[in-house]
């Protein structure tokens with residue numbers, strides 16, 4: 590028998606060379622060790638959903654709709670799911686025609702499909718700095734040139750975008766998570782929303798609004814979604830993942846007629862249709878008596894954990910550290926004292942049994958070394974205190990500051 594020669598690696602598309610394993614994925618294996626407090630993941634705490642509610646909905650789908658649940662369906666999604674998505678959007682002031690709603694495998698597929706329809710290699714795309722890592726990964730496959738516009742406590746600094754436009758830059762679209770952003774936890778102010786809308790309209794640049802956290806507001810008044818301010822120029826992406834569960838992989842997008850059809854054709858080529866079983870389950874759940882109280886349960890839980898994280902940061906983080914104070918969503922964005930590098934410190938943090946996502950994951954251009962994303966959505970209050978304590982101890986050692994009383998207790 591001939592010795593088997595190792596096959597040379599086949600040549601890949603240039604775009605595949607640019608695809609590197611996301612920092613978040615690399616972390617998952619470490620962060621899921623039971624002794625590590627993970628402040629890294631962005632998972633909703635589905636453990637609080639009453640099993641009997643989910644069982645009842647799933648059983649209803651199986652008993653009444655099995656034939657449809659197990660079958661292919663139209664590429665745009667099932668009518669009741671498109672309607673349920675439109676009803677959820679209506680709660681955020683969006684009047685979407687269900688006929689213009691495309692059901693996708695989570696908001697993530699919508700991001701990929703939008704990028705596929707808009708971007709040619711070398712096109713410019715504006716994201717926020719920092720921006721959702723999954724959007725950066727999805728867009729990267731289409732080989733655009735990224736421009737990251739900075740953020741502060743009021744969200745994207747829209748005047749910086751205005752300067753880019755004034756300098757002649759015309760991106761294919763501007764991507765934003767205006768409410769309770771991932772990773773910064775901040776929300777774009779009303780004034781900036783209006784300015785962004787008028788600026789992009791004036792320059793003919795579409796906006797892609799990604800809003801999975803909008804309904805997870807702990808306090809303050811809701812702000813209008815960008816789509817409700819300019820339905821024609823805003824492609825809107827929503828998701829059932831954070832208000833119900835990511836396990837069914839149901840998200841959606843709505844866009845002006847003409848663009849909608851292009852998105853539909855692109856999405857059909859990806860997967861023919863999203864899981865009918867998942868769609869029927871999500872539609873039945875969203876329209877059931879369980880949705881509102883369970884959403885209220887999520888809100889109470891996340892608010893308590895947000896408070897715990899802010900209190901723990903106050904108690905344990907060293908002088909010179911900063912952090913955002915989110916009014917909803919899942920994340921706190923922390924800035925480290927001068928000279929500290931979140932990426933370099935991560936192995937030592939994991940050694941001390943706490944994980945976070947270094948800020949570099951959220952920029953397309955290597956910035957963010959002095960930042961970290963801390964998630965409060967999944968760890969319990971006790972775990973949050975302990976995780977932040979461990980992290981604070983490490984940071985205090987680095988800055989030469991004595992760790993707080995509680996830290997050394």
Ligand SMILES: Cc1ncc(COP(=O)(O)O)c(C=O)c1O
Nearest residue numbers: 695696697721771828830835840
């Ligand atoms: C801002 C943002 N967009 C989109 C997604 C994708 O979520 P899904 O595909 O589960 O809807 C996430 C997930 O964390 C997110 O944070």
